[in-house]
Amino acid sequence: MAELKCLSWFLTCTSLICFCNCQDSVVSVISRLNQFEEELLDTKVDTLRMEKRIHNIIDDAKTSLRAELKEIMRDQVREAMAEILQGESLQDMVKSQVVSELRHLKQGYHQMKRQLHHVSRSLKDFQDETSVFHQSVLKGAHVGNLENSSDVCVRDKRRLEIELQKCDVTAADLMADIKRCMAFKETCESQISQLKTAPVVPYPTPAVNVTSSSTTPGPPVSTTSVTASAPEEEKSRILIAPLWSGTKHQFRQLNIHSNSLSVYQNLNMKRVASVAYIAKTKKLLIGSYGPDRILASALDTSHVTVLREGVQTYGIVVDEDRGIVFIATHQPQNSISRMSTQGKDFISIIDLSKYGSYPRQLTLDTRRKRIYWCNGGKLFTVTYDGQGLATLATGSNMFAVTLDQTAGVLYYNNEKKLMKMTVSNNVSTEVTTLNARPWSMILYRGTIYYGSYSPTLVGAVDVTYNTVAYTLQSISMEGVNHLLICLIP
Structure with a gap:
């Protein structure tokens, strides 16, 4: 009988001990579950933040790519328009014609200017040679007079008069050429002035x-x-x-x-x-x-x-x-x-x-x-x-x-x-x-x-x-x- 009482007491104590241990385990599990739930909430918040950041990066990339695409399309359209309008614009045709005429007129003007300079220099050289020849003839005539050579003086004087007449004719021709050059120059300048005032769209310089x-x-x-x-x-x-x-x-x-x-x-x-x-x-x-x-x-x-x-x-x-x-x-x-x-x-x-x-x-x-x-x-x-x-x-x-x-x-x-x-x-x-x-x-x-x-x-x-x-x-x-x-x- 005593043994049964001891066994009953032992079983009761064992039950109490098991119950206490199970209660502690349940509390620990519940605490871990709460901690896991908090970590899960933090992870969810971080995920939402990352998702928002990814959306922002995608939006920025879209904006940048859209701007770059616009620049590329603008350049391609400009190049295409330049190629399409090349030689087709009426203003370009008029400007090209005016520029061509201006170039030819200026070339003619500069050529006539060089010819005028050459003619003037030739005239001066010819006048210098005539003056030297005149002085030499006069000197010879003076020497002949001193030597009482009247026939030589008359002959030299006659030759001098002939040469002077030739010089006058040549000088007259040169002066006529100079006048023609000056008239042509004025004509060129007048035409250039008219062409410059023609209604052509100016090309601005940057x-x-x-x-x-x-x-x-x-x-x-x-x-x-x-x-x-x-x-x-x-x-x-x-x-x-x-x-x-x-x-x-x-x-x-x-x-x-x-x-x-x-x-x-x-x-x-x-x-x-x-x-x-x-x-x-x-x-x-x-x-x-x-x-x-x-x-x-x-x-x-x-x-x-x-x-x-x-x-x-x-x-x-x-x-x-x-x-x-x-x-x-x-x-x-x-x-x-x-x-x-x-x-x-x-x-x-x-x-x-x-x-x-x-x-x-x-x-x-x-x-x-x-x-x-x-x-x-x-x-x-x-x-x-x-x-x-x-x-x-x-x-x-x-x-x-x-x-x-x-x-x-x-x-x-x-x-x-x-x-x-x-x-x-x-x-x-x-x-x-x-x-x-x-x-x-x-x-x-x-x-x-x-x-x-x-x-x-x-x-x-x-x-x-x-x-x-x-x-x-x-x-x-x-x-x-x-x-x-x-x-x-």
Whole structure:
């Protein structure tokens, strides 16, 4: 009986102990469940925040992509409209006709001016010779009189009268020619004035005026600031860009006729390696490095379009009739490459790795489909498809080259010497000595214009009339010792 009581007590105690332990376990489980519920709520809040952030990122990306797409579509529409309206606008047709007539009239005027100068100089020389002859005859007559040679004096006097009559006739003819030249000059000026006042939409220039003047003797220099150029004056602009400068510089504009200097406020960049201009689309091609790429931009905007990435070039030239851009490539390899004016179909046409230094300025013979360039020590040529590579000349510091396609004459530099070569026989002759070593040069209306280095200046040589080099402008830019130039028609 006692054993049963002990067993009952033992069972009761065991039940109580189990009940207490189970209660503690339930409390612990409930506490863990509460903690898990709190962590779940925190995780849900974090998830909502992340979802909101993702939505914001997606909205920003959509806005950025939409703006970029609008820019791309705007550029493509502008290019398409420019191509569609090319040559179709009535204003363009009228402006082209007026510019053509103006050019012919000015050429005739300058030709008559040169003829008038030649006639005046010939008249002066003839008068000087007549005066000398007159004095010699009088001296002979005086000596004859002293020697009582009356017959000789009469004969010399008669001969003098005949010569003087001939001189009077010649002088009368020359004066008549001069009057005709002056009348023709007045007619030309009147027609030019009428054409300038014709109802043609003016082509505005984006340049802002600055004052500058030439520092060395040359042709007459005008220091008048340029605000808006007439169509004919637009035909004589030179764009000046700094080469390799790590500092941003505004591009300059030099008007050839007035020799006035101005700046493009929107064209402000650094690390420029080459420039070229496409007249049909009115776009400037710019080769830059760091990063290496080829850009396109209008003259009146700061917006640029990247045509090619990973390409570094020291020379760009355009065959506008065929829509081809030729590039003196430094990176990704030493070669001559080509692409379309939109940057498509990029291809290397000839590898120049084994020919020494990199190619610099390029020039084209579009009739014969040949490319000419210098690499610092040699002058080369090759066809458009990379065939027939030939070395035409050798020298030192040979960087600049340009071609007179009509005359078939190639101009290039050897140190400071301006050389010319007839492409039919590859015979070179020296033209003159320049004021500085040229880095780039262009030929325009019988005059060579060049941008130099050390010192930085824009010089000129009239290769058709007077082969004396003179300085148009000395250009000072901080950290710049090389100048690039190209013609802006």
